[in-house]
Amino acid sequence: MKLSEETEFEAKYNAWVEYINDSLARVITEKEAPEKSIYEAMKYSLTAGGKRIRPVLSLAVCEMLGGDVMDILPYACAIEMIHTYSLIHDDLPAMDNDDYRRGKPTNHKVYGEARAILAGDGLLTYAFELMTDSILKNVSNNIGDGLEARIRAINFIAKAAGVSGMIGGQVIDIESEGRFIDRELLEYMHKCKTGALIKASVMVPAIIMKLDKNDMDCLERYSENIGLAFQVKDDILDVEGNLELLGKQTGKDASRRKSTFVTLYGICEAKIKLENLIYDGIAALEKFGDKAGFLKSLAFYIGKRKN
Amino acid sequence: MKLSEETEFEAKYNAWVEYINDSLARVITEKEAPEKSIYEAMKYSLTAGGKRIRPVLSLAVCEMLGGDVMDILPYACAIEMIHTYSLIHDDLPAMDNDDYRRGKPTNHKVYGEARAILAGDGLLTYAFELMTDSILKNVSNNIGDGLEARIRAINFIAKAAGVSGMIGGQVIDIESEGRFIDRELLEYMHKCKTGALIKASVMVPAIIMKLDKNDMDCLERYSENIGLAFQVKDDILDVEGNLELLGKQTGKDASRRKSTFVTLYGICEAKIKLENLIYDGIAALEKFGDKAGFLKSLAFYIGKRKN
Numbered sequence: 001m002k003l004s005e006e007t008e009f010e011a012k013y014n015a016w017v018e019y020i021n022d023s024l025a026r027v028i029t030e031k032e033a034p035e036k037s038i039y040e041a042m043k044y045s046l047t048a049g050g051k052r053i054r055p056v057l058s059l060a061v062c063e064m065l066g067g068d069v070m071d072i073l074p075y076a077c078a079i080e081m082i083h084t085y086s087l088i089h090d091d092l093p094a095m096d097n098d099d100y101r102r103g104k105p106t107n108h109k110v111y112g113e114a115r116a117i118l119a120g121d122g123l124l125t126y127a128f129e130l131m132t133d134s135i136l137k138n139v140s141n142n143i144g145d146g147l148e149a150r151i152r153a154i155n156f157i158a159k160a161a162g163v164s165g166m167i168g169g170q171v172i173d174i175e176s177e178g179r180f181i182d183r184e185l186l187e188y189m190h191k192c193k194t195g196a197l198i199k200a201s202v203m204v205p206a207i208i209m210k211l212d213k214n215d216m217d218c219l220e221r222y223s224e225n226i227g228l229a230f231q232v233k234d235d236i237l238d239v240e241g242n243l244e245l246l247g248k249q250t251g252k253d254a255s256r257r258k259s260t261f262v263t264l265y266g267i268c269e270a271k272i273k274l275e276n277l278i279y280d281g282i283a284a285l286e287k288f289g290d291k292a293g294f295l296k297s298l299a300f301y302i303g304k305r306k307n
Numbered sequence: 308m309k310l311s312e313e314t315e316f317e318a319k320y321n322a323w324v325e326y327i328n329d330s331l332a333r334v335i336t337e338k339e340a341p342e343k344s345i346y347e348a349m350k351y352s353l354t355a356g357g358k359r360i361r362p363v364l365s366l367a368v369c370e371m372l373g374g375d376v377m378d379i380l381p382y383a384c385a386i387e388m389i390h391t392y393s394l395i396h397d398d399l400p401a402m403d404n405d406d407y408r409r410g411k412p413t414n415h416k417v418y419g420e421a422r423a424i425l426a427g428d429g430l431l432t433y434a435f436e437l438m439t440d441s442i443l444k445n446v447s448n449n450i451g452d453g454l455e456a457r458i459r460a461i462n463f464i465a466k467a468a469g470v471s472g473m474i475g476g477q478v479i480d481i482e483s484e485g486r487f488i489d490r491e492l493l494e495y496m497h498k499c500k501t502g503a504l505i506k507a508s509v510m511v512p513a514i515i516m517k518l519d520k521n522d523m524d525c526l527e528r529y530s531e532n533i534g535l536a537f538q539v540k541d542d543i544l545d546v547e548g549n550l551e552l553l554g555k556q557t558g559k560d561a562s563r564r565k566s567t568f569v570t571l572y573g574i575c576e577a578k579i580k581l582e583n584l585i586y587d588g589i590a591a592l593e594k595f596g597d598k599a600g601f602l603k604s605l606a607f608y609i610g611k612r613k614n
Contacts, residue, residue, distance in 0.1 A: 033475070034479045034482075034492060034495065034496070035470065035475035035476075035478045035479050035499070037478060037482065038470050038474065038475060038478040039470065042470070085428075086428075089424055089425075089428060092401075092424065094399075094401075094419075094420030094421045094424060095421050095424065112401075113401035114401045114402050114481050115478065115481070117396055117399065117401060117402065117424065118396075118474050118477055118478055118481075120428070121392075121393075121396060121427070121428075121431065121474055122469060122470040122474045124428065124431055124432065125431065125465055125468050125469040125470070125474065126465075126469055126470065128435045128461065128465040129462060129465035129466055129469055132458050132459075132461050132462035132465060133462060135458050136455070136458060136459060136462060139455055139458075147454040147455065147458065148443070148446055148454060150458075151439050151442050151443060151446075151454065151457075151458065152439075152443060154435065154439050154461075155436060155439035155440060155443060158432055158433075158435040158436035158439060159436055161432050162429060162432040162433055162436055163342065163345050163346065163349070163429045163432070163433065167345065167425050167428055167429045167432065168340070168342035168345060169342070170425055171342045171344060171345040171422065171425055172341045172342050174421050174422070174425075175341075175344065185341060188341065189341070192342070
């Protein structure tokens with residue numbers, strides 16, 4: 001990427017993030033109700049920043065395909081809500097027992113464990129409320145198989161977030177702590193744990209816009225490669241990252257005796273693997289030509305990110 | 308209810324329960340996958356018995372309205388999965404810290420806290436997967452506004468299960484422990500915590516079968532009355548219930564200094580309130596005539612149940 005391209009990419013990425021942050025801040029309106037605290041707890045984590053890579057992917061794919069970004073926004077927000085709930089639950093004492101996330105105290109540190117569990121449950125449930133709400137609000141504009149495609153998108157997200165996706169990966173993760181796992185299982189775990197929701201972010205606009213199988217396959221390959229790249233980079237950052245830039249502790253994997261791409265491949269091979277995944281991801285977008293510029297840059301960004 | 312009517316009701320109720328148990332047992336197929344343990348944990352709680360009052364309500368309402376029970380079954384199962392997940396999370400040490408549920412060790416006692424949290428998350432997510440799966444499988448039979456009604460049903464369930472429903476009620480519950488709350492807040496809490504999902508069980512078939520507003524209103528009144536009756540009875544059982552029949556400890560509310568219908572109204576007035584709610588629920592079904600026989604008996608059953 002040339003410097004000018006990089007600046008252009010960053011400006012656009014930041015603009016998307018701002019747009020998404022505005023939308024997420026509006027999604028949860030704190031209420032003067034007796035259950036006020038749960039809205040606060042949900043909002044705390046949902047608006048705590050983060051890279052927003054999943055919703056950015058959804059909006060960017062939609063734009064590349066010439067779709068209406070507003071139409072995809074509820075799904076993009078829902079995916080980010082699901083991602084956020086998974087972080088809240090992962091951080092719990094019974095799980096990873098983390099005190100900091102994105103440079104701020106974790107949800108249970110601020111609101112207590114009970115509320116953190118419920119805030120996670122609330123965000124997950126609200127994701128499905130938000131998506132179905134958006135369909136019902138626009139139902140007069142969406143006739144026939146427009147509805148079916150949207151149900152297909154919700155179904156894809158549920159599968160990606162569920163036991164055959166993210167939750168399944170998380171289970172393998174907690175079960176393999178302190179145990180050696182082989183490369184195959186490590187890759188499978190991350191395809192589920194991180195990959196499934198990243199893939200959903202890319203595929204949802206394609207499903208809603210009813211792309212043909214050929215285009216779908218290309219996007220699938222892109223998403224699978226960058227999804228895994230994202231995790232390889234995560235493992236590298238845990239070894240080489242900077243606490244301040246990361247907003248969370250480094251060296252956690254080693255202290256938990258976790259198998260990672262770094263422990264199984266070594267840092268050099270992990271970096272080569274990362275590079276290959278990124279290039280394979282970019283190659284998958286060839287047929288979309290210049291329109292895929294942003295998504296290609298995003299793949300590079302995944303490899304270069306500092307947090 | 309005459310004795311013969313009671314026997315007839317019980318036989319029918321038990322047949323529904325068996326049908327639902329069979330369906331729930333088939334919903335989650337244990338897999339020989341690395342994430343096998345999560346399927347086991349989900350299945351453990353989902354097949355641990357219970358009254359199945361929510362799915363029975365859905366199927367019974369569907370039958371009363373002359374609908375196809377098979378069409379409603381995925382929603383009935385989804386509601387029971389959501390109910391089950393809420394029990395798993397409620398039982399966690401950070402919440403109610405219960406060791407027994409339905410006479411068996413609670414999920415976290417068997418599978419550990421981390422897996423119990425994930426099993427709850429898994430069941431909640433799977434509920435939405437199941438409902439959208441069932442729509443997509445039958446999509447050729449459901450054209451036009453059949454799809455819209457089903458999205459409306461999923462949306463209703465998400466709202467009932469979410470922060471404006473069940474989760475909101477649970478938050479009020481944990482916040483009011485050890486504190487005095489007034490009758491109004493107690494009733495509001497239970498309308499959210501237990502009432503919302505019971506209401507959804509009754510309303511979902513009505514939504515899918517596109518009932519007119521008048522009939523909807525009647526079913527709404529029925530569901531709201533029996534939903535609250537269910538909770539009043541729960542509070543009475545916590546004082547007067549039998550440990551063995553209940554399958555869980557009694558006297559828990561008092562030991563936690565919780566406000567209940569019994570502590571706020573006294574046992575006598577609570578019983579009168581229960582009776583009134585049941586009769587109001589039954590009265591709401593008048594216009595459905597004899598077809599509502601089972602649902603009327605079910606209201607009586609809520610008042611008489613021993614567990």
